[in-house]
Amino acid sequence: xxxxxxxxxxxxxxxxxxxxxxxxxxxxxxxxxxxxxxxxxxxxxxxxxxxxxxxxxxxxxxxxxxxxxxxxxxxxxxxxxxxxxxxxxxxxxxxxxxxxxxxxxxxxxxxxxxxxxxxxxxxxxxxxxxxxxxxxxxxxxxxxxxxxxxxxxxxxxxxxx
Numbered sequence: 512x513x514x515x516x517x518x519x520x521x522x523x524x525x526x527x528x529x530x531x532x533x534x535x536x537x538x539x540x541x542x543x544x545x546x547x548x549x550x551x552x553x554x555x556x557x558x559x560x561x562x563x564x565x566x567x568x569x570x571x572x573x574x575x576x577x578x579x580x581x582x583x584x585x586x587x588x589x590x591x592x593x594x595x596x597x598x599x600x601x602x603x604x605x606x607x608x609x610x611x612x613x614x615x616x617x618x619x620x621x622x623x624x625x626x627x628x629x630x631x632x633x634x635x636x637x638x639x640x641x642x643x644x645x646x647x648x649x650x651x652x653x654x655x656x657x658x659x660x661x662x663x664x665x666x667x668x669x670x671x672x
Contacts, residue, residue: 527576538575545563545592616647
């Protein structure tokens, strides 16, 4: 039996910070070192503690959303992790993130900290996300699958100037 959306509405492609498909994936757990949203790249700041990725740090993976995120919501209503909250970090597989501009399958990945969005081209202040590429196409503001495979010993990332 086919599922037909109500009122002719199209269901969301995916939800930021969730797995994009059922292929092989990997994640680990860590504690939030500060308050931040899911679907952002993170770095390990101290053993087992993770914060959003910034220039000069190593990419550890993408923060996976929880059903009961306990942090203070952002101004736009986005749920956040509370400081010291346990959460998952995807380091292999495909995860939904938010496109900051039109992106295509296979584009390299650049992250803009101020907007929490991912782009397919570099620009001032954007962080290159190593060992990642877009696994789908999307317009600005839409969820898009991001394929990652973090390997140990990755170099630190530096924002474009």
